[in-house]
Amino acid sequence: MATTMRRPTDPAPPPASSIGPGPVCPVPLEETQRVLLGHGSGGKLSARLLREEFLPHLGNDILAQLGDAAVLRLGDSDIAMSTDTFVVKPLEFPGGDIGSLSIHGTINDLAMMGARPAFVSAGFVLEEGLDLDVLRRVVRSMGRAATEVGVRLVTGDTKVVERGKADGIYINTTGLGLLDGLFRPSPDRARPGDAIIVSGPIGRHGIAIMAARNALGFETEIESDSAPLIAIVDILRNTVGVETRVLRDPTRGGVASSLNEIAAASRVGIELDEESLPVPGEVGAACELLGLDPLYVANEGILLAFIPESAVGRVIPALRAHPLAAAATRIGCVVDQHPGMVVLRTAIGGTRVVDMLPGDQLPRIC
Amino acid sequence: MATTMRRPTDPAPPPASSIGPGPVCPVPLEETQRVLLGHGSGGKLSARLLREEFLPHLGNDILAQLGDAAVLRLGDSDIAMSTDTFVVKPLEFPGGDIGSLSIHGTINDLAMMGARPAFVSAGFVLEEGLDLDVLRRVVRSMGRAATEVGVRLVTGDTKVVERGKADGIYINTTGLGLLDGLFRPSPDRARPGDAIIVSGPIGRHGIAIMAARNALGFETEIESDSAPLIAIVDILRNTVGVETRVLRDPTRGGVASSLNEIAAASRVGIELDEESLPVPGEVGAACELLGLDPLYVANEGILLAFIPESAVGRVIPALRAHPLAAAATRIGCVVDQHPGMVVLRTAIGGTRVVDMLPGDQLPRIC
Numbered sequence: 001m002a003t004t005m006r007r008p009t010d011p012a013p014p015p016a017s018s019i020g021p022g023p024v025c026p027v028p029l030e031e032t033q034r035v036l037l038g039h040g041s042g043g044k045l046s047a048r049l050l051r052e053e054f055l056p057h058l059g060n061d062i063l064a065q066l067g068d069a070a071v072l073r074l075g076d077s078d079i080a081m082s083t084d085t086f087v088v089k090p091l092e093f094p095g096g097d098i099g100s101l102s103i104h105g106t107i108n109d110l111a112m113m114g115a116r117p118a119f120v121s122a123g124f125v126l127e128e129g130l131d132l133d134v135l136r137r138v139v140r141s142m143g144r145a146a147t148e149v150g151v152r153l154v155t156g157d158t159k160v161v162e163r164g165k166a167d168g169i170y171i172n173t174t175g176l177g178l179l180d181g182l183f184r185p186s187p188d189r190a191r192p193g194d195a196i197i198v199s200g201p202i203g204r205h206g207i208a209i210m211a212a213r214n215a216l217g218f219e220t221e222i223e224s225d226s227a228p229l230i231a232i233v234d235i236l237r238n239t240v241g242v243e244t245r246v247l248r249d250p251t252r253g254g255v256a257s258s259l260n261e262i263a264a265a266s267r268v269g270i271e272l273d274e275e276s277l278p279v280p281g282e283v284g285a286a287c288e289l290l291g292l293d294p295l296y297v298a299n300e301g302i303l304l305a306f307i308p309e310s311a312v313g314r315v316i317p318a319l320r321a322h323p324l325a326a327a328a329t330r331i332g333c334v335v336d337q338h339p340g341m342v343v344l345r346t347a348i349g350g351t352r353v354v355d356m357l358p359g360d361q362l363p364r365i366c
Numbered sequence: 367m368a369t370t371m372r373r374p375t376d377p378a379p380p381p382a383s384s385i386g387p388g389p390v391c392p393v394p395l396e397e398t399q400r401v402l403l404g405h406g407s408g409g410k411l412s413a414r415l416l417r418e419e420f421l422p423h424l425g426n427d428i429l430a431q432l433g434d435a436a437v438l439r440l441g442d443s444d445i446a447m448s449t450d451t452f453v454v455k456p457l458e459f460p461g462g463d464i465g466s467l468s469i470h471g472t473i474n475d476l477a478m479m480g481a482r483p484a485f486v487s488a489g490f491v492l493e494e495g496l497d498l499d500v501l502r503r504v505v506r507s508m509g510r511a512a513t514e515v516g517v518r519l520v521t522g523d524t525k526v527v528e529r530g531k532a533d534g535i536y537i538n539t540t541g542l543g544l545l546d547g548l549f550r551p552s553p554d555r556a557r558p559g560d561a562i563i564v565s566g567p568i569g570r571h572g573i574a575i576m577a578a579r580n581a582l583g584f585e586t587e588i589e590s591d592s593a594p595l596i597a598i599v600d601i602l603r604n605t606v607g608v609e610t611r612v613l614r615d616p617t618r619g620g621v622a623s624s625l626n627e628i629a630a631a632s633r634v635g636i637e638l639d640e641e642s643l644p645v646p647g648e649v650g651a652a653c654e655l656l657g658l659d660p661l662y663v664a665n666e667g668i669l670l671a672f673i674p675e676s677a678v679g680r681v682i683p684a685l686r687a688h689p690l691a692a693a694a695t696r697i698g699c700v701v702d703q704h705p706g707m708v709v710l711r712t713a714i715g716g717t718r719v720v721d722m723l724p725g726d727q728l729p730r731i732c
Binding site: 033034035036037038039040041046049050053054057058060062063069070072074075076077078079081082083084085086087118119121122123124125126127128129130131132133135136139140142143146152153154155156157158159160161162164165166167170172174176178363364 | 399400401402403404405406412415416419420423424426428429435436438440441442443444445447448449450451452453484485487488489490491492493494495496497498499501502505506508509512518519520521522523524525526527528530531532533536538540542544729730
């Protein structure tokens with residue numbers, strides 16, 4: 001008998017006061033004991049799930065670093081390892097598909113740790129009834145994306161689940177890269193006086209996905225920025241070198257969530273200059289229409305770099321010479337006030353706190 | 367508009383003659399262009415998907431080896447890397463759950479290549495509405511399984527999909543292990559004269575899963591054999607050493623599929639002795655009832671070892687001294703007749719060919 005009863009050992013649901021005023025609370029009480037879409041948002045709920053449910057049972061000193069990738073010593077080599085499962089919907093969208101995204105996402109996470117991506121594994125979950133033509137296009141795109149950056153797909157696995165137990169294709173990729181001894185950007189290395197650079201326009205991936213879901217109600221030319229960031233990291237490696245303190249690709253949760261994580265990990269304050277944020281006109285228009293803030297919209301082909309202020313003058317031209325970073329610009333700086341907090345200086349001279357996204361802006365963005 | 371029309375560029379469906387006599391064919395024509403459950407079986411359809419759709423676009427010399435894990439050189443280290451996505455249903459079953467299984471499955475694949483498992487990543491796909499208590503139990507079980515064998519979970523990712531787009535929890539684990547220079551079992555190293563040993567009773571995982579799905583129609587005490595095989599491999603390392611030619615854990619597709627893969631990779635014939643197969647009474651009874659052959663039923667805690675005949679006498683007692691290999695026994699040998707083929711000598715003196723499973727015996731077994 002498959003009944004769902006609370007067993008005597010189950011913890012009692014939290015008192016109503018802890019989650020809202022009871023009868024008018026929009027989240028049913030019982031839901032607090034269930035997984036919500038927001039648990040996958042990359043925002044506060046995700047962080048809580050990780051902190052409360054995963055780390056206590058799976059944690060160790062390496063996992064607890066919570067970088068984009070883990071840094072490991074195996075034999076005589078320093079290795080970065082990163083994993084990501086892609087559940088993006090739709091499977092194909094302007095500027096990419098789940099195949100290329102699954103390569104870019106994972107190799108970018110390795111690159112953000114300063115590693116040179118070398119090998120990738122792929123685990124497919126396929127839904128029974130999936131059109132083999134779709135699978136073929138996705139696999140081809142995956143192969144092309146790997147070849148483009150010289151990464152080899154070395155091992156894989158395929159599972160098939162019944163109709164209605166997946167959504168076409170889910171892909172896990174896990175990547176390995178080699179670290180060199182000195183170039184080691186890390187989210188806890190930001191320090192007051194650093195400048196913050198973004199390598200390109202923000203918000204394109206998220207808005208392209210929304211457009212592909214027909215959520216905008218109007219036509220747009222915006223394509224996802226999905227791209228490999230290895231060459232951009234190499235420019236920083238060559239121009240700033242070991243003084244590149246932090247690198248991060250602001251994917252789920254957008255620029256705001258990434259900066260909040262860095263501010264917390266480095267225990268510093270961050271100040272953004274609203275007027276300098278490179279928000280494409282169409283992204284801005286779509287955000288205005290949907291009531292979204294571009295700072296929270298996902299990106300898949302830009303990075304945030306924290307570097308000494310003195311390096312900005314030579315880094316920006318070097319970045320702009322590369323087609324993937326033609327719009328690179330300085331967007332803010334690290335301060336010693338308000339540690340752990342991100343503050344935006346608005347165009348009209350005010351300031352506002354840019355918090356982490358509490359729940360979910362858009363499920364299944366990557 | 368989400369209509370599913372054939373576009374002009376789609377390949378035409380195959381002629382009816384290639385898949386059956388048309389009107390009475392149980393598989394609709396169109397299905398040949400779609401993913402079937404059998405594509406995930408580990409049998410012939412899986413092999414075809416891999417050969418026709420994945421290898422041409424993703425392939426390289428490492429992927430083409432198709433071992434349980436890839437063997438990589440990274441920096442100055444030889445590393446084995448293996449990935450597996452677990453979609454087992456139900457999530458909890460007698461003898462284990464998806465959490466412990468996701469650790470055992472991946473570290474066993476590393477161990478089969480002779481590697482010492484060291485690090486594991488975890489990628490979760492959670493279904494909206496999942497009971498957090500179930501997630502907690504699974505995560506705890508995963509942590510315990512990793513701790514038991516000294517493997518560290520170093521990086522992870524969690525995605526949440528809408529209700530009805532997954533089935534509770536899917537887990538991808540990707541493992542890394544270090545290889546030592548000499549101990550390198552590989553599926554293409556079997557040679558005539560080798561003895562084949564199995565480390566324990568066969569068919570327990572598959573029958574335990576079927577019982578947990580109430581597919582048997584009777585009560586059984588059978589538990590999954592889900593277990594780490596590192597200690598068993600160490601016994602072989604210490605007693606047979608570099609002459610351990612092949613190691614394989616016969617999971618999806620069972621002993622029969624693994625032996626067929628080895629026979630093909632090594633271009634040798636394999637002879638099994640039916641009377642020596644360690645089939646527990648309850649597994650045999652369940653198989654008889656369901657019309658299954660225990661040779662095709664999945665296992666998650668036994669291995670097949672190909673070793674020189676001369677080593678059998680000292681290996682069997684060493685294996686039997688370990689609780690996970692107390693039923694270790696010699697089940698057959700490698701011959702130079704019928705290369706690529708597995709033949710069973712039956713109890714009544716006949717022989718029959720043990721082919722690879724064409725389609726699916728039981729979906730979502732692991």
